[in-house]
Amino acid sequence: MVAAVRVHKAGGPEVLTFEDIELPAPGPGQIRVKQGAAGINYIDTYFRQGMYPPPNGYPFTVGNEGSGEVVAVGSGVSDIKVGERVAAVAPLGGYAAERILPADRAVKVPSNISDEQAAGMMLKGMTAEYLLRRTFRVEKGHTILVHAAAGGVGLILCQWAKHLGATVIGTVGSRDKADLAKKNGADHTILYKDEDFVAKVKEFTGGRLCDVVYDGVGKTTFPASLDCIRPLGMFVSFGNASGSIEAFNINLLQAKGSLFATRPTLNTYAAKREDLLAIANSLFSTVASGKVKIPVNQRYALKDAEKAHRDLEGRATTGASILLP
Ligand code: NDP
Numbered sequence: 001m002v003a004a005v006r007v008h009k010a011g012g013p014e015v016l017t018f019e020d021i022e023l024p025a026p027g028p029g030q031i032r033v034k035q036g037a038a039g040i041n042y043i044d045t046y047f048r049q050g051m052y053p054p055p056n057g058y059p060f061t062v063g064n065e066g067s068g069e070v071v072a073v074g075s076g077v078s079d080i081k082v083g084e085r086v087a088a089v090a091p092l093g094g095y096a097a098e099r100i101l102p103a104d105r106a107v108k109v110p111s112n113i114s115d116e117q118a119a120g121m122m123l124k125g126m127t128a129e130y131l132l133r134r135t136f137r138v139e140k141g142h143t144i145l146v147h148a149a150a151g152g153v154g155l156i157l158c159q160w161a162k163h164l165g166a167t168v169i170g171t172v173g174s175r176d177k178a179d180l181a182k183k184n185g186a187d188h189t190i191l192y193k194d195e196d197f198v199a200k201v202k203e204f205t206g207g208r209l210c211d212v213v214y215d216g217v218g219k220t221t222f223p224a225s226l227d228c229i230r231p232l233g234m235f236v237s238f239g240n241a242s243g244s245i246e247a248f249n250i251n252l253l254q255a256k257g258s259l260f261a262t263r264p265t266l267n268t269y270a271a272k273r274e275d276l277l278a279i280a281n282s283l284f285s286t287v288a289s290g291k292v293k294i295p296v297n298q299r300y301a302l303k304d305a306e307k308a309h310r311d312l313e314g315r316a317t318t319g320a321s322i323l324l325p
Helices: 040-047 114-134 154-164 175-183 197-205 222-228 251-255 273-288 300-311
Strands: 002-007 016-021 028-042 066-074 085-089 100-104 106-108 141-145 169-173 186-192 210-215 229-237 259-262 296-301 318-324
Touching: 002 300, 016 300, 028 114, 040 300, 066 100, 066 114, 085 114, 085 169, 100 186, 114 154, 114 197, 114 229, 114 273, 114 296, 141 154, 141 197, 154 169, 154 175, 169 175, 169 197, 175 186, 186 197, 197 222, 210 222, 222 229, 222 318, 296 300, 300 318
Parallel strands: 141 169, 141 210, 169 186, 210 229, 229 259, 296 318
Antiparallel strands: 002 016, 028 066, 028 100, 028 318, 066 085, 085 106
16 A cells, blocks of 8 residues: 545545555556655646546546656566666656556656656656747747746746846746746746736837747736737747636737747657657756756645645745655
8 A cells, every 4th residue: 555645526625635545566568666756736736626637537646747766667668677766747646655657758867866856847847848948949039928937837947048048037926936036047027916017028128028928827817928929929828827718819819910829738748758858858957057956945745735735726835846755
């Protein structure tokens, strides 16, 4: 039996149940991992609430990210051995002391990266990598807007984009978060609960606007985000922390200056094993170079997942949060 956090029916943080579950031996192509740390991500709240239905129904173990030691391998797994340290982003099963993973989703973790760092960065950091290097390739001289700049993905985006030579504007929910975003590479911050972020972007850019907007907030920042983008620029909607963007008329993109818009997900960018490894290696080397640090700012015991979700949805966290089994 292993300790896990499960959901028996969709709902608020109170539906997260700490219990012991049976874990089978790994099947063909699978590995079993004893986790040193599990990552907490906003997507976990979408599954918990039922916004994203669990693929294999209820009950399910929450969580998509973690890092630890391989304790058993199934048949057909030749490139991963018992005793090696791996990290992964894989659907559900993450909030647990041990989990089963498809071996082709696991990535070996370099010895200079701890389980806590790996659990804090696989989903958020690989997301930052594909958003900045693949969805829209940020280069020196670009100006970008990052919403929720002090969040888990946000602080990584700010550091990495700054390192690439961009001017970074970040929206944040408080003055403390503004200070943190600035320490992590944001050139300008906007308190978007109190300030008109479109007017501030116009002011900071002298009316030129941004080459790209990275928006993980969703409902409350749309469609105003489009007014922050220069003609032919890119709108990247990558999350729904405030709720989903509702259907809109695509002619809006023409009216705002022939904009491009995309709604990407890591699942697509890392679907092929070679792409997963390329994105992970790009992240590992950038972190190893010291250009991007992974701020793990909240640590919780596995049994305290309910509090962790309340903090995340209550906008009380910054950077990455992890669970320690
Ligand atoms: P964060 O740490 O960024 O937490 C969410 C933040 O959103 C809050 O701290 C808050 O910051 C801001 N926010 C704005 N409005 C609300 C609201 N109404 N309720 C709650 N929070 C709000 O989370 P993550 O780093 O885990 O994820 C960030 C986003 O990235 C999420 O939307 C997530 O789904 C998405 N994501 C997408 C991926 C993809 O491949 N598409 C992969 C990984 C994450 P503030 O107080 O400063 O406003």
